Amino acid sequence: MSRQLSMIRDVDRHKDGTVTIGCWLHNKRSSGKIQFLQLRDGSGFIQAVVVKSEVAPEVWEAAGKLTQESSLYVTGTVREDSRSKSGYELTVTGVEIIQISSDYPITPKEHGVDYLMDHRHLWIRSPRQRAILVIRAQIIRAIQQFFDERGFHLVDPPILTPSSCEGTTNLFHTKYFDEDAYLTQSGQLYMEAAAMALGRVYSFGPTFRAEKSKTRRHLIEFWMIEPEMAFVTHEENLEIQEQFVSSIVQSVLAHCRRELEVLERDTSKLEKIQAPFPRITYDEAVEFLQKNGHEFEWGEDFGAPHETAIAEQYETPVFITCYPTEIKAFYMKPDPDRPEVVLCADMIAPEGYGEIIGGSQRIDDPELMEERFAQHELSKEAYQWYMDLRKYGSVPHSGFGLGLERTVAWICGLDHVRETIPFPRLLYRLYP
Ligand code: 4AD
Numbered sequence: 001m002s003r004q005l006s007m008i009r010d011v012d013r014h015k016d017g018t019v020t021i022g023c024w025l026h027n028k029r030s031s032g033k034i035q036f037l038q039l040r041d042g043s044g045f046i047q048a049v050v051v052k053s054e055v056a057p058e059v060w061e062a063a064g065k066l067t068q069e070s071s072l073y074v075t076g077t078v079r080e081d082s083r084s085k086s087g088y089e090l091t092v093t094g095v096e097i098i099q100i101s102s103d104y105p106i107t108p109k110e111h112g113v114d115y116l117m118d119h120r121h122l123w124i125r126s127p128r129q130r131a132i133l134v135i136r137a138q139i140i141r142a143i144q145q146f147f148d149e150r151g152f153h154l155v156d157p158p159i160l161t162p163s164s165c166e167g168t169t170n171l172f173h174t175k176y177f178d179e180d181a182y183l184t185q186s187g188q189l190y191m192e193a194a195a196m197a198l199g200r201v202y203s204f205g206p207t208f209r210a211e212k213s214k215t216r217r218h219l220i221e222f223w224m225i226e227p228e229m230a231f232v233t234h235e236e237n238l239e240i241q242e243q244f245v246s247s248i249v250q251s252v253l254a255h256c257r258r259e260l261e262v263l264e265r266d267t268s269k270l271e272k273i274q275a276p277f278p279r280i281t282y283d284e285a286v287e288f289l290q291k292n293g294h295e296f297e298w299g300e301d302f303g304a305p306h307e308t309a310i311a312e313q314y315e316t317p318v319f320i321t322c323y324p325t326e327i328k329a330f331y332m333k334p335d336p337d338r339p340e341v342v343l344c345a346d347m348i349a350p351e352g353y354g355e356i357i358g359g360s361q362r363i364d365d366p367e368l369m370e371e372r373f374a375q376h377e378l379s380k381e382a383y384q385w386y387m388d389l390r391k392y393g394s395v396p397h398s399g400f401g402l403g404l405e406r407t408v409a410w411i412c413g414l415d416h417v418r419e420t421i422p423f424p425r426l427l428y429r430l431y432p
Contacts, residue, residue, distance in 0.1 A: 003073065008044035011078045011088045018093070020075045021046075024125070025066045025101075027108065035063045037092070039074060044258075045127060047081075048074055048090035055092060062095040068107070069125070071098040085258075113418075120423055121432045131259035132419055135252055136408045140204070142251035143225055143402075146244055147202045152227060155194040155201040157187030163382040165189050166329060170209040183208035186401060189331070189386050191228035192362060195397055196389055202227040214427045215304065216416040217354050219405055221425035228399035234333075234343035234361040237398035238319055241347060241357055242275035244402070245317060249273040252411055265413040269351065272315045279319040282341065285310055301327050308352045317356065321345040330376040332360040334368075343398075353410035359400025366390040 006019035026045060027038040035050040050063040066072065075094035080087065106122055116123045123129055147154070162179070164171055165186040172183040187203045194201040207224045227244075229237070249270050252260070260267055280288070289296045289306055296306065302320070311318060322341040325334055332342035344360035363369050369390050373380055380387070408420035418424045423432065 005073075008039070008041045008046045008086070010043070011046065011086070011090070014078045015080055015088075016078065018075065018077055019090075020073055020094075021090075022073055022098075023071070025068060025070045025072065026127075027068065028066060030064075035060075037063065037066065037074070039090075040125070040127075040130075042130075044086060046086050046088060046090055047084055048076055048092050050092040050095070059092065059095050062097055063092065065097065065100060066095075067101050068104040069101040069122075071101070072096060073098065117418065117424075117429060118431065124422060127262050129419065131256075131262040132408065132412050132414070133422060134259050135256050135263075135412055136404070136420060138252050138255050139248055139404065139408060139411065142248045143204065143244075145251070146247050147200075147227065150200070152200040152202050153194075153198045155191060155198065155203055156205060157184065157190035157194075157203050157226075159184050159206065161185075163379070166209075170211050172208045172210050185209055186224065187226050188228065188399060188401065189383075191226050191399060192389055192397065193385070195228040195230045195399070196393070196395070199231075200227070200229045212427060217304065217406060217409075219417055219421065219424060219426060222417075222421070223404040225402045225404065226399060228397065230395050230397045232361075232398045233396055234321075234345075234398060237359055237361060237400060238279065238321075238345055239276075241319075241345075241359060241400055241402075242277045242317075245277075245347065245356070245407075246273055246275040248407065249411060260412075263412050263414075265411075269315070270411065274316070277316045277319060277347070278314055279321055279345070280310070281321050282323045285320050288313075299324050299326060304354055307348050307354050311348045311350050311352065311354075315350060317347050317349050319345040319347055328360070330372040330378065331362050331369075333363045345400075349406070349410040351410065351413070353406060355403075356406045356410065357400050357402045359398065361396065361398040364390060364394045364396055366394065 003020060005022050006014060008021060011019060021041055023039040023041040025037055026040045029036050033052045037048040039046050039048050050060060052060050073096040074092060076090035076092040079089050079091055081089040105119055160176060160181045161184050162181060165188050174181050184207060186207060187205060191201055191203055203226045207222055211218050253270055286296060286298050292309060294306060322335060323344055325340055325342050328342050328344055332344050335341050335343055342360060346355045347357035349356045369387060373383060405417045405420040409417050414420060418426060
């Protein structure tokens with residue numbers, strides 16, 4: 001007979017009733033006559049109380065055998081308890097052991113980062129890591145909802161590609177039978193083709209960059225959301241981005257209060273994230289940096305300290321717009337009034353989390369695109385299909401890419417992106 005199981009997150013529906021939960025022992029303490037079991041089932045955590053004088057001897061004994069991460073079915077009565085975090089407690093009537101866990105490698109004591117990373121497959125069971133992954137899932141839900149409500153279609157660009165999108169320095173090379181291929185750096189070029197077919201599209205997929213940089217913001221494999229929109233100009237692109245990011249933050253606040261609490265996130269900072277966001281031009285940013293003691297020349301790209309210094313001026317994300325054409329990707333449209341800069345923007349998150357979005361209006365003029373191919377020494381044959389988009393009914397269009405992990409790091413208030421993805425791929429880390 002199949003067992004009727006309840007989930008910890010739903011115990012409020014069974015107040016004063018009896019439930020059975022499939023779970024793991026997170027922690028235990030005992031006063032001799034009472035055992036307090038901290039249980040987790042993935043949906044939440046709950047304290048279960050086993051009182052020696054009130055349960056059968058075998059139940060008391062089974063509870064006594066449980067080690068950290070042992071798996072069990074627990075049966076008990078749901079009691080409202082204002083002292084507990086979940087608001088409920090379980091008075092145990094039955095314990096059925098599934099497996100007594102071997103000595104668990106992650107104990108409540110402190111562990112070093114490398115040790116935890118080697119045990120990532122177990123580390124994700126901890127309340128903190130669980131909270132992060134729950135928030136990540138909510139962010140993904142919010143992203144899909146935002147685009148679905150606005151008439152966008154989800155399109156999946158390829159992962160194996162014959163050419164680059166964001167320069168050739170960090171491509172992952174592989175063989176594709178007799179040809180050379182690369183893991184995708186960005187689906188953008190394909191999304192441009194899709195926008196000409198479906199109008200407004202977005203992709204959500206893995207992205208690979210062989211970055212030899214070991215920073216708290218860089219992953220080798222990360223997930224990017226890339227919307228692309230026909231007939232949308234630079235200014236409209238920014239408006240969509242600020243609404244998009246505000247809606248993600250507000251959705252997390254609405255659905256993940258408990259998880260934010262576990263992470264001790266200062267939610268008053270997140271509550272301020274409402275569109276519109278401030279905008280400054282690259283020129284203004286350079287002037288600000290120079291006035292504030294940074295050695296910085298017009299034409300250089302910003303590093304993390306520069307982005308942080310600029311972002312510190314604001315409580316919401318800030319757009320830095322119109323970067324020098326020279327330092328940006330080949331596909332960005334030059335400002336018609338000032339072709340030395342392009343109609344692009346990076347969105348910099350507050351609190352030092354750095355760039356979370358890169359976007360731009362795209363070149364729609366075939367002649368200029370030809371020129372760019374020559375300047376960037378890109379093979380015309382490889383990009384022939386991309387040129388076709390400028391030949392057959394070219395239209396103004398724009399898009400952007402949001403880095404999921406940097407967004408999770410910011411919303412969760414984490415020091416490093418390694419905690420934002422279930423199994424991070426970092427420089428020299430491919431295990432587990
Ligand atoms: O600014 P990027 O390189 O933009 C593009 O790839 C465009 N083709 C997007 C587009 O317009 N469709 O990357 C976009 C975002 C960055 O703002 C950052 O959030 C994230 O992707 N990102 C990374 N996240 C983690 N680790 C890395 N190594 C990242 N590189 C970029």
